[in-house]
Amino acid sequence: MTADPILSVAGAVGGYGGADILHGIDLTVGRREIVGVIGPNGAGKSTVLKAIFGLIRLRQGSIRFEDQDIAGWPPNRIVRCGIGYVPQVDNVFREMTVQENLEMGAFLRREGLEAALERVYVLFPDLVEKRRKPAGSLSGGQRQMVAFGRALMLDPQLLLLDEPTAGLSPRYCEQIFQIIRDVRAAGVAVLLVEQHAKQALAFSDRAYVLASGRNRAEGSGADLLADREIAQMFLGG
Amino acid sequence: MDLLSFLNFYLVPGIVLGSIYALGAIGITLVFGVLRFAHLAHGDMATMGAFLVLALVAGTGMNPWLALPFAMIATAGIAVGLHWLFYEHLRRRSAILTVIASLGVALMLRAIVQVVWGVDSLTYVGGIVRPESYFGIRIKDREFWTLAATVVLVVALMLFLGYTRWGKAMRAMSDNPDLAQLSGIDTRLTTILTWTIIGLLGAAAGFFLGINTELKSLMGWYMLLPMFAAAILGGVGRVEGAVLGGMIIGIAEECSVIFLPSEYKSALAFAVLLIMLALRPTGLLRGKVL
16 A cells, blocks of 8 residues: 555456456556556456546546545546546557657647647657657657657556556667656656566556456565565466 | 630539549548548538538628638538437447448438529529630639639648648548557547548538539538549548549549530449449559558
8 A cells, every 4th residue: 555645446346248347456657756567367457557547437446636536437537637547558549750759648638748848758758859759650669659659649647557567578678668767756646557567567666466356465575575475376486 | 625615615614523523532531530430421411511611601792702711610610510419329339320421421412402502493693604815724613612712721721631730530440449548549539630620621612612613402402422432442431542633533523525415424423433443442642442
């Protein structure tokens, strides 16, 4: 648990249609904290992120962000209150240029667009020379940078990342993890779901292990990595 | 046949017809791209726009070209109204339901036109118009203004889509609707804006067809197939593709008379549509696959 969490999910129950995938999940994210969520396929990892971002309605439980209960809010209202979300797939506007992708991330922003673009380009200097290129023409890693950049355009306090390294080569994975550290250094808390459990634990401040829609374990990344039972059950021995 | 006769009898009428198809195809491609269904009422919406100009001309005696902007605005209102009354309720259902609903809307619009204005052919202004000759190329005033107005409307739309916040939002929604919503784009307002543009351009297409030929209650329905063929030929979801597709179909239809009996003119669009879907379903400019 975190003393002064920016986000706290308590007793979350819900899923798609009639079937529940989450059966009472609790989690918290502190300010400037990187929190990982790992677990086997079907554990409900991505579903938790979707529930936080209003893409799935919870049947029970609460989601508090800062001092507001945001459960049941639509995504465009959640974006406005300071949460950014990077989906696992289809996370760029392929036909639009890199710069237009970033501008769309700032759709709700009436002023300060130039300054926000500048901040994103400082964080991802590789994107500067590609800014007039369609996002669909970029490599997987660069596309992920565009997706991160788009989600950062409204200066969120919390970024939700759904398997940001899925399908990327090891070289790009390391680059993405470095970007996540840079994002945190810029003052943003990060909640990420990861398939690469060992890597995720190694670099998260804290992590949750989920299985079958329930909390199984929680602790610092290093503690969970050292736990033999967790290692056997979820990290492949 | 010499070059001048080819230009005067086939190419100029082809380009005029092509620009009418282009305006209609833009509307169809926008519905496909942003709202993701085939809008079968598009032709009848254009007919409604054309007859609204007639109503203004008959009611106030104003010049039809001056009446056009008012009819465009009224048709945009009708398009947004149709969205609210019918299509919005089916948004979460399978797209085929919306397509069939649009067929019902087409029949309703046509019935209104037939009840109010009858089923006979009508014209905006009576009398014979003689074409002006420019270096041997004969072009009527109305043909010139049709082309000019099409260019202005297409350029304005391209600038809007390329450089304004809401224009980019429309492209974003066409590109990836889920991500548009995650980015905080108001997809409801973007949809209404899309219908407004569809109505504006549809009325213009109907009016240009009406002023260059005559007004008939079925004119939009007959235009539907070439407009769809143009949108698919150019690449679904691509405005520049719709313009290119419209021009190709328009010119090809007029030129087909050289080789084929004129009764087969409208079959040409159908042939182009079939060949394109079989050989290159993304269209010339790589649009969406249906």
